[in-house]
């Protein structure tokens with residue numbers, strides 16, 4: 001995400017809610033672009049945009065205590081309130097748990113325990129063998145049972161299939177109006193696409209076309225066919241169209257979001273609802 005787009009979003013939130021604006025930097029993994037992250041935060045500070053509520057990382061970069069200390073000092077100086085560290089079997093398949101431990105230890109020493117959140121603390125003390133072993137599916141399923149996930153994005157793939165126990169008919173009448181209007185926030189992807197809450201891959205608008213505060217004021221579900229259907233009938237409302245286009249429903253789904261994501265994967269392949277379903281990164 002360019003510095004300009006990030007700052008525009010930040011300013012838009014402040015226009016809407018002033019000091020109550022809570023900005024989170026998350027990913028993907030923002031520390032893949034350390035210098036760029038710092039550029040955005042510096043510009044935010046220069047423009048007096050307020051504190052950054054939270055920066056999230058999986059800690060892959062925290063192999064050296066000095067680097068960790070130096071970087072956290074920079075973030076502290078630039079206005080980060082809290083650091084959130086991902087720690088679970090899904091991340092530990094790729095990230096060395098030792099780096100996560102170093103990050104948490106140094107972070108708590110430097111910033112104080114209350115400013116370093118680990119998601120989830122339980123895994124921090126576990127051995128890498130236990131977190132990432134041959135029975136990986138079992139570890140994933142067990143984790144998703146202990147810490148329920150929303151079955152969107154990659155979680156709507158094979159992981160969701162392990163939890164599929166609801167017939168498609170059971171989602172009739174489950175609309176998504178409260179998911180859109182009651183979401184705690186929005187996500188903005190690197191291309192500037194805005195998603196409501198955790199409904200990743202359903203594009204409400206793009207901050208390059210319209211400021212985020214104006215987007216919120218103008219939001220109208222009727223303006224977009226896909227969003228209108230989800231808003232009034234939920235993903236079950238999309239089934240008829242999908243079936244007519246050749247979609248073959250699964251016997252059971254884990255949740256309405258599982259069904260929704262599966263349908264959107266189908267539609268994006270068919271080039272349907274192009275304005276609202278994307279970017280392809282969310283569906284690959």
Ligand code: SF4
Pocket residue numbers: 152175176179198199200202230234235256257260261
């Ligand atoms: S079913 Fe789709 S639109 Fe509704 S909350 Fe889930 S992901 Fe969002």
